[in-house]
Amino acid sequence: MHIPEGYISPQTCAVMGAAMVPVLTVAAKKVNKSFDKKDVPAMAIGSAFAFTIMMFNVPIPGGTTAHAIGATLLAITLGPWAASISLTIALFIQALLFGDGGILALGANSFNMAFIAPFVGYGIYRLMLSLKLNKVLSSAIGGYVGINAAALATAIELGLQPLLFHTANGTPLYFPYGLNVAIPAMMFAHLTVAGIVEAVITGLVVYYLQKVDEENILYKFSYRLRGDNR
Amino acid sequence: MDNFLEKTILSIQSVFEDMFYSDAISVKKGIMQSLDTRIKLISLFVLLIIVNFGKTISFMTIFLIYTLLLAYFSKIPLKTYIVRVSAVSIFFTGIVLIPSLFNVVKEGQPLVYFTKNFYITKEGLKSAIVFMMRSFISLSFVYILALSTKWVEILKALRTFKIPRIFTATLEMALRYIFLLLEIAINMFLARKSRNVGKSDSSEGRKFVASAMANVLIRSQQLSDDVYNAMVSRGYKGEYKTITTFKITFYDYIWIGFNITFLSILWYIHP
Known part of the structure; x- marks a missing residue:
């Protein structure tokens, strides 16, 4: 889902980057307030965790493999604010160290994968819990909706390019396909494959943690973020 | 399985x-390795932005030569570099861009006919080439930066911002x-x-x-x-508490001077 460098205009990059500033500022404030000193390494390690699991190839029927992002999983574990800092940093490392995504596109990529994905995923997860669904199912649905929301945001950013940035005779300067192509193409892939992979993996991780009785890991930080003492 | x-x-x-x-x-011991990391980060960021505003093949060609020379003088093995950067910028991007060559995505001057109503347009081909070159150059800058700089140095430089x-x-x-x-x-x-x-x-x-x-x-x-x-x-x-020691040297001034001259000439001949 990474938007590579050069696909969107520098103006779009600037807007998306600017959109991430208030998100990260609020996130830093929230985390400073509700986290203990003890939890700062947890965020760094959360970021390393996100980076690591993005490298895991998940087998899908038909013999090929796909990747999970784990944004919802991280949001459940660390709470969405801390997760968004952790994921931004993981994306930053990917961009600078391995050239995945890009430096200019980092704003857009982190908006999609470090803001939309964890927040939507976490919101849906909480909603499902309040509807008395169990945690495994709730986290799976959260993961599914979260990644699809991020894919939709990505598709919109890409699809707006030919509309906004073109030469005098209408030739697109950046990503050449409009919303009518970008949204269906992106959403088809995510609604059918990537979303399901994310859902299954998120649900299975939660299931596994419940099974080995380590479930409290998932809620260690998010309870505290909400002010519950558990 | x-x-x-x-x-x-x-x-x-x-x-x-x-x-x-x-x-x-x-x-x-290459060009990029001898620069101060802060200068390197800022100058590559500026170059990246300028490249991403580029619209023509000739503009991109100038920058393509620039990045290749930069990689060469920074002692980066050229073959590995080109293969690595092309994987995303030429092959992946190339596949993504195939439909955009045809008149079905955007009308334009016909170049190669497949059928009477289905042909490759001149505009489509031109913007696909600019797109791939831009992508190649952008990724090159990041690649050159990542290879020529130790991670610890990048982190140190970020600390000073x-x-x-x-x-x-x-x-x-x-x-x-x-x-x-x-x-x-x-x-x-x-x-x-x-x-x-x-x-x-x-x-x-x-x-x-x-x-x-x-x-x-x-x-x-x-x-x-x-x-x-x-x-x-x-x-x-x-x-x-962290200890940061950076020193801007003679090389950095040469680098900054060279880039300002290069960009001004570019601005002059290619506004």
Whole structure:
């Protein structure tokens, strides 16, 4: 889902980057307030965790493999604010160290994968819990909706390019396909494959943690973020 | 069905390889290696922005030559560099752009006819070439930066820009623990692979991947407690103190001067 460098205009990059500033500022404030000193390494390690699991190839029927992002999983574990800092940093490392995504596109990529994905995923997860669904199912649905929301945001950013940035005779300067192509193409892939992979993996991780009785890991930080003492 | 194991092992392996490779290149004596990291970060960022505003093939060609020369004089092995950067910028982007060549996406002057109403347009081809060149050049700058600079140096340079502590501190710690977690992960996948007999179906594979993730999560939480204790025992009180020493040298002034001249000439001949 990474938007590579050069696909969107520098103006779009600037807007998306600017959109991430208030998100990260609020996130830093929230985390400073509700986290203990003890939890700062947890965020760094959360970021390393996100980076690591993005490298895991998940087998899908038909013999090929796909990747999970784990944004919802991280949001459940660390709470969405801390997760968004952790994921931004993981994306930053990917961009600078391995050239995945890009430096200019980092704003857009982190908006999609470090803001939309964890927040939507976490919101849906909480909603499902309040509807008395169990945690495994709730986290799976959260993961599914979260990644699809991020894919939709990505598709919109890409699809707006030919509309906004073109030469005098209408030739697109950046990503050449409009919303009518970008949204269906992106959403088809995510609604059918990537979303399901994310859902299954998120649900299975939660299931596994419940099974080995380590479930409290998932809620260690998010309870505290909400002010519950558990 | 064990290819997901191999793929994961290989992709983790390549992270380690990349790290090693960039360590080897960053100690060579080239143009980029002799610059101050802060200057390097800022100047490449500016160049990146300028390239991304470029619209014509001739403009992109100038920058293409620029990046190739920069890579050459920074002692970066050209073949590996071109293959690596082309993978995304030429091949992946090329496939994405194929439909945009045709008149069905955007009307234009016909260039190559397939049928009477289905042809490659001149505009489509031109903008696809500009697109690929832009992508190639942008990725080149990032690649050259990553290879010619030690990670510690990049982190140090980021510290001197006014980025809130919580980000730089988290980034520094994250970068160190990535390698630990990757090692834990690669060992799990290797262990699974070495015990693999016969065929296992993909649902079993998914269960394995999920439990591996959960296991990494559990271990990383334990690790975070250990890390905190280690930090406290070394005098951590909630604040980081870091030592940064940077020196802008003669080379940096030459570099800045050269780039300003280059960009002004470019501006003059190619507004």
